[in-house]
Amino acid sequence: MANSADEVPALDRYRRNAERLGARFLGLSSEYVLRSVATFIPTEPAHILDVGAGSGRDALWFARHGHNVTAVEPVEEMSDQAEGLPGSEKVEWISDHLPLLEHLKDRAGRYDFCLLSGVWHHVPDVHRSTALSTLVKLLGSGGYLAMSLRLGSDTDGKTNFDIDIEDTIALAERVGLLLRHRARTQSNQPANIAAGVEWEWLVFEKRAGNAT
Numbered sequence: 001m002a003n004s005a006d007e008v009p010a011l012d013r014y015r016r017n018a019e020r021l022g023a024r025f026l027g028l029s030s031e032y033v034l035r036s037v038a039t040f041i042p043t044e045p046a047h048i049l050d051v052g053a054g055s056g057r058d059a060l061w062f063a064r065h066g067h068n069v070t071a072v073e074p075v076e077e078m079s080d081q082a083e084g085l086p087g088s089e090k091v092e093w094i095s096d097h098l099p100l101l102e103h104l105k106d107r108a109g110r111y112d113f114c115l116l117s118g119v120w121h122h123v124p125d126v127h128r129s130t131a132l133s134t135l136v137k138l139l140g141s142g143g144y145l146a147m148s149l150r151l152g153s154d155t156d157g158k159t160n161f162d163i164d165i166e167d168t169i170a171l172a173e174r175v176g177l178l179l180r181h182r183a184r185t186q187s188n189q190p191a192n193i194a195a196g197v198e199w200e201w202l203v204f205e206k207r208a209g210n211a212t
C-alpha cells in the first residue's frame with residue numbers, strides 16, 4: 001500500500017501554491033465553513049483531530065475554544081503558516097497523511113471529534129476504506145467524524161478524485177460508523193461557485209461497542 005507522501009498526488013500542488021492557498025483558506029471563517037456541522041462540535045473541552053488541516057484555520061479555532069487539538073498536515077509549507085497565529089501555541093502539529101496516519105498509531109480511541117474538511121477528494125478510491133478504518137480507530141466510542149465531500153469538476157489541475165456519496169456512506173458503515181447527518185453547501189470560493197462545485201457534509205458517529 002502506498003503510504004509515502006511522495007505518492008499522494010495532490011501534495012505537490014499544495015507545496016507549490018502553499019502561500020496563495022494557505023492565505024485563501026485562512027481568509028474564511030470557521031463558523032461559516034463548519035456551519036452545517038456545528039451542532040456536532042463538542043461544547044465542553046474535548047480532544048479534536050483535524051486531518052488535512054492545511055494552514056490551520058479550524059485547528060486554531062478549536063484551540064481558541066478550549067479544545068485539545070491535534071492537527072495533521074503532510075505539507076509543511078501549509079502548516080507553517082499557522083505559526084504565531086492566535087491559538088497556535090495550543091495546537092499539536094503532526095506531519096502525516098491518510099490512509100494510514102502512522103504517527104498516530106498509539107492513539108486509538110483518543111478523539112471525541114475528527115474533522116476532514118476538503119480532503120476526501122485527494123484520497124484515491126483504493127485508499128478510502130483504509131483511511132476510514134484509520135479514522136474510526138482514533139475516535140472514542142460515540143465520537144463524531146465530520147467530513148466534507150467535494151462534488152463537481154476538477155478546477156484544481158487534476159489532483160482530485162471523483163467521490164460517490166453513497167459509496168462513501170456504505171464504506172463508513174462497513175467500518176463501524178453510523179450516519180447522523182448530511183447537508184449540501186455551496187462552495188466558499190468564487191471560482192468554484194462559478195464552476196458549480198458543491199460540498200456534501202457528512203457526520204458519522206462511532207458505534208458504541210465498536211472496538212476497532
Ligand SMILES: C[S@@+](CC[C@H](N)C(=O)[O-])C[C@H]1O[C@@H](n2cnc3c(N)ncnc32)[C@H](O)[C@@H]1O
Nearest residue numbers: 014025052053054075078097098117118119122
Ligand atoms: C483543500 S485543503 C483543506 C485544508 C483545511 N482542511 C481547510 O479546510 O482549510 C486540503 C488539505 O488536505 C491535505 N491533504 C491532501 N491529501 C492528504 C492526505 N492523504 N492526508 C492528509 N492530508 C491530505 C493537503 O495538503 C491540504 O492541506
